Amino acid sequence: MESLDKIKKIAIDPYEYARNLKQTAGKPVVGNFCSYTPEELIHAAGGVPFRLFGTKGDILMADAHLQSYCCSLVRGGLEDALKGNLQFLSGTVFPHTCDSIQRLSDIWRLNAGFDLHIDVVLPVKLDTASARAYMVDVLKGFRSDLEAALHVSLSDDTLRQSIRLYNRLRLLLGKIYEVRSTDPDVLSAQDLYYVIKASMVADREEFCDLLTSLLDTLARKVSNPTANKGKRIVLSGGICNHPDIYQALQESGAEVIWDDLCTGTRYFEGQIEETGDPLSAIADRYMSRVVCPAKHLSVTARGESLVRTVQTQQAAGVIFLFLKFCDPHAFDYPYLKKFLDDACIPSILLEVEEQLPSEAQLKTRFETFVDMI
Amino acid sequence: MAEQTDNGKKAPSKDPEKERRKIKSVAKMKEIMTTYYIEAKTAKDNGKKVAWITSGGPVEFLIAMDVIPVYPENHGAMIGASKMGVDLCEKAEEMGYSRDLCSYARSDIACSVVNGGPIGGLPEPDFLVCCNNICGTVLKWYEVAARYYNVPLFILDTPFIHTTFSEGAKKYVIAQTYEYIAFLEKQCGKKLDYDRMHEVSRLAVEGLRHWQAVLDTAAHKPAPMTAFDAFFHLALIVTLRGTQVAVDYYKQLLDEMNQRIKDGIAMVPNEKYRLLWDNLPVWYRTKWLSDTFAAHDACLVGDTYTSAWSGVMDLIDEDNFIETGAVAYSSVYINVSLDMMLETLKKLIRKYDVDGLVMHSNRSCKPYSLGQYDLQKLVMKELNLPTLIIEADMVDARSFSESQIETRIDAFMETLKA
Ligand code: SF4
Ligand code: SF4
Numbered sequence: 001m002e003s004l005d006k007i008k009k010i011a012i013d014p015y016e017y018a019r020n021l022k023q024t025a026g027k028p029v030v031g032n033f034c035s036y037t038p039e040e041l042i043h044a045a046g047g048v049p050f051r052l053f054g055t056k057g058d059i060l061m062a063d064a065h066l067q068s069y070c071c072s073l074v075r076g077g078l079e080d081a082l083k084g085n086l087q088f089l090s091g092t093v094f095p096h097t098c099d100s101i102q103r104l105s106d107i108w109r110l111n112a113g114f115d116l117h118i119d120v121v122l123p124v125k126l127d128t129a130s131a132r133a134y135m136v137d138v139l140k141g142f143r144s145d146l147e148a149a150l151h152v153s154l155s156d157d158t159l160r161q162s163i164r165l166y167n168r169l170r171l172l173l174g175k176i177y178e179v180r181s182t183d184p185d186v187l188s189a190q191d192l193y194y195v196i197k198a199s200m201v202a203d204r205e206e207f208c209d210l211l212t213s214l215l216d217t218l219a220r221k222v223s224n225p226t227a228n229k230g231k232r233i234v235l236s237g238g239i240c241n242h243p244d245i246y247q248a249l250q251e252s253g254a255e256v257i258w259d260d261l262c263t264g265t266r267y268f269e270g271q272i273e274e275t276g277d278p279l280s281a282i283a284d285r286y287m288s289r290v291v292c293p294a295k296h297l298s299v300t301a302r303g304e305s306l307v308r309t310v311q312t313q314q315a316a317g318v319i320f321l322f323l324k325f326c327d328p329h330a331f332d333y334p335y336l337k338k339f340l341d342d343a344c345i346p347s348i349l350l351e352v353e354e355q356l357p358s359e360a361q362l363k364t365r366f367e368t369f370v371d372m373i
Numbered sequence: 374m375a376e377q378t379d380n381g382k383k384a385p386s387k388d389p390e391k392e393r394r395k396i397k398s399v400a401k402m403k404e405i406m407t408t409y410y411i412e413a414k415t416a417k418d419n420g421k422k423v424a425w426i427t428s429g430g431p432v433e434f435l436i437a438m439d440v441i442p443v444y445p446e447n448h449g450a451m452i453g454a455s456k457m458g459v460d461l462c463e464k465a466e467e468m469g470y471s472r473d474l475c476s477y478a479r480s481d482i483a484c485s486v487v488n489g490g491p492i493g494g495l496p497e498p499d500f501l502v503c504c505n506n507i508c509g510t511v512l513k514w515y516e517v518a519a520r521y522y523n524v525p526l527f528i529l530d531t532p533f534i535h536t537t538f539s540e541g542a543k544k545y546v547i548a549q550t551y552e553y554i555a556f557l558e559k560q561c562g563k564k565l566d567y568d569r570m571h572e573v574s575r576l577a578v579e580g581l582r583h584w585q586a587v588l589d590t591a592a593h594k595p596a597p598m599t600a601f602d603a604f605f606h607l608a609l610i611v612t613l614r615g616t617q618v619a620v621d622y623y624k625q626l627l628d629e630m631n632q633r634i635k636d637g638i639a640m641v642p643n644e645k646y647r648l649l650w651d652n653l654p655v656w657y658r659t660k661w662l663s664d665t666f667a668a669h670d671a672c673l674v675g676d677t678y679t680s681a682w683s684g685v686m687d688l689i690d691e692d693n694f695i696e697t698g699a700v701a702y703s704s705v706y707i708n709v710s711l712d713m714m715l716e717t718l719k720k721l722i723r724k725y726d727v728d729g730l731v732m733h734s735n736r737s738c739k740p741y742s743l744g745q746y747d748l749q750k751l752v753m754k755e756l757n758l759p760t761l762i763i764e765a766d767m768v769d770a771r772s773f774s775e776s777q778i779e780t781r782i783d784a785f786m787e788t789l790k791a
Contacts, residue, residue: 065747103743327510333469333470
């Protein structure tokens with residue numbers, strides 16, 4: 001699978017990919033930490049939205065700015081910025097999410113030394129008309145901030161083109177997830193992780209072509225959804241930046257068939273209306289998409305949605321995967337677990353720090369869980 | 374609430390010097406708080422509604438609607454001060470809440486279930502009002518409460534200010550204020566009396582002014598009160614803002630402080646070093662901290678926390694509270710960027726003319742604590758002011774290492790003295 005190899009290459013070393021992209025295509029690469037980044041606008045302004053996942057190295061320089069009780073995504077992101085590993089970025093966009101990201105934005109602005117720095121202070125509640133009006137207002141502001149920072153003028157038509165591209169990207173990602181859910185043998189969970197990760201950093205036009213060809217190959221491989229060996233499970237949480245987890249899961253007899261992750265379905269769920277006012281259309285997707293725990297839709301929205309996902313995907317259990325020190329996810333955990341318990345869906349929680357537990361430890365935990373379900 | 378700073382170990386015979394330094398209004402304060410909590414706990418019997426509200430939320434509307442406001446955060450502080458925090462936090466952890474979450478939230482959530490804590494749990498809410506101008510934690514915490522009590526939740530979403538407060542944000546918070554009024558009218562089954570609201574707004578602003586004046590007295594050398602006293606006396610501006618009771622009390626307290634200045638009564642005998650405190654108090658260790666600093670002739674004269682409420686009062690026009698209040702509440706100390714916090718910090722450093730800054734790096738409170746290292750560096754660089762960081766937690770005593778902190782304080786004081 002040539003397309004898969006290309007995709008994996010991007011996902012395994014996204015920084016290298018971005019450096020090349022910047023050199024060859026000359027496009028500004030714009031960093032971000034969140035699935036609420038209005039990427040369509042960045043794309044329309046000629047930029048390549050680039051998702052940051054934390055660091056692979058040790059955290060040394062960020063220690064001078066952030067206490068130890070802060071999640072590894074925030075600490076790791078800052079570490080790479082301070083080390084100069086992110087020189088390929090023109091700058092970063094910070095949508096408002098959690099308290100830690102909010103402060104990271106300040107620290108970043110004061111220390112990281114990029115020209116482009118835009119805060120997109122989205123509403124926290126997504127269930128009222130005034131919040132929607134404010135959201136549209138914020139997007140308007142973001143549009144002019146981008147225009148100023150990237151010295152472009154951004155027409156509604158260009159924006160609509162970007163929306164169409166992103167709709168295509170989301171559709172393709174959704175289809176790949178679907179195919180895999182039907183027959184997990186066509187693509188390993190780890191490879192799926194590479195696909196979604198690459199989709200958040202790559203030049204999106206090219207990437208859509210890669211995805212189209214990948215989807216073709218996969219569709220041809222689908223055999224009769226035979227009795228699959230692994231137990232079907234759903235991953236739920238924030239970001240996962242540890243491909244090894246998928247490996248360990250598979251070897252423990254768990255087949256990840258769907259997820260409720262920021263670096264997963266939350267990235268591609270929901271489409272944007274292609275006609276009408278593009279900013280309102282973008283806002284409408286955020287107002288109706290599956291909600292992240294740092295936002296408010298209703299007090300039970302996430303619980304209901306998780307149970308529904310498990311049932312639609314005919315999964316046997318849920319593994320919660322949180323970064324340690326992540327408040328929004330940790331607050332939702334007891335209630336999500338209760339919703340699952342009430343629906344007789346078993347679950348376990350894995351809190352991930354900067355370093356993963358040893359492979360053996362991971363496997364023991366996963367195996368115990370798999371035996372239980 | 375904090376313990377008093379000056380009530381020492383129960384000595385058999387009272388030291389007259391110590392007696393003289395005690396703040397006499399404390400008794401009145403305790404009486405007011407007791408009455409308030411009794412009223413809150415018996416609200417149902419008296420046909421009154423109870424609302425839980427966050428400390429940064431616009432309580433004035435509740436007062437005007439005759440709803441009794443109850444503050445889970447103040448409850449958290451009481452739990453901390455009465456040293457019941459660890460027990461309740463552990464209980465919350467058994468319920469599945471991570472130890473890394475805010476200890477106000479953890480201990481209060483546990484309290485709801487076990488009816489524990491210093492006052493046997495808070496009165497149940499009829500509805501909840503959450504204003505996220507202090508943190509994202511309160512949003513999650515109030516969602517938990519909304520599920521647990523199965524009551525309506527109103528969220529007042531105040532966009533964070535990184536550089537500017539946009540016109541759109543202003544429109545948004547004003548629109549929400551009207552939604553808030555409509556929500557209250559629905560919950561209470563009656564209309565808001567705008568004349569009453571005006572009176573409450575006036576009292577709120579008056580209370581804030583008096584409170585700020587009380588805090589300002591500590592600028593006097595030696596200071597008639599310390600930040601530890603401010604922590605204790607803060608409860609009314611949070612809990613009863615917009616009432617005559619709060620106004621009268623702070624007037625009385627202000628008179629007492631002015632009298633102390635006249636009489637030359639200092640809270641810390643031999644005050645030589647003046648310090649500023651940053652972040653929430655370490656509720657279960659206020660006395661120990663105050664004694665430890667006092668042993669070095671150091672007095673914590675001011676802090677960034679207790680002035681958070683009055684810090685934005687100049688933005689409020691009491692004749693147009695509905696619209697100006699919304700903007701003011703969005704602009705409070707921890708809803709703004711580090712550079713904006715630095716400006717406030719500098720003002721306080723100058724106002725109190727301090728010799729050093731003590732920052733409590735509070736595991737519980739990420740919006741307040743993350744960024745402190747940068748603030749510290751900026752303060753040292755721009756003002757050449759010595760700083761000390763203490764790693765602890767406001768309620769969860771498991772995160773407090775006495776020996777380590779004592780060593781750090783000693784070392785810090787040595788550099789100040791050098
Ligand atoms: S993982 Fe959690 S704490 Fe970290 S940035 Fe994401 S939402 Fe915030
Ligand atoms: S202590 Fe901090 S995190 Fe906890 S409720 Fe208060 S502001 Fe929020």
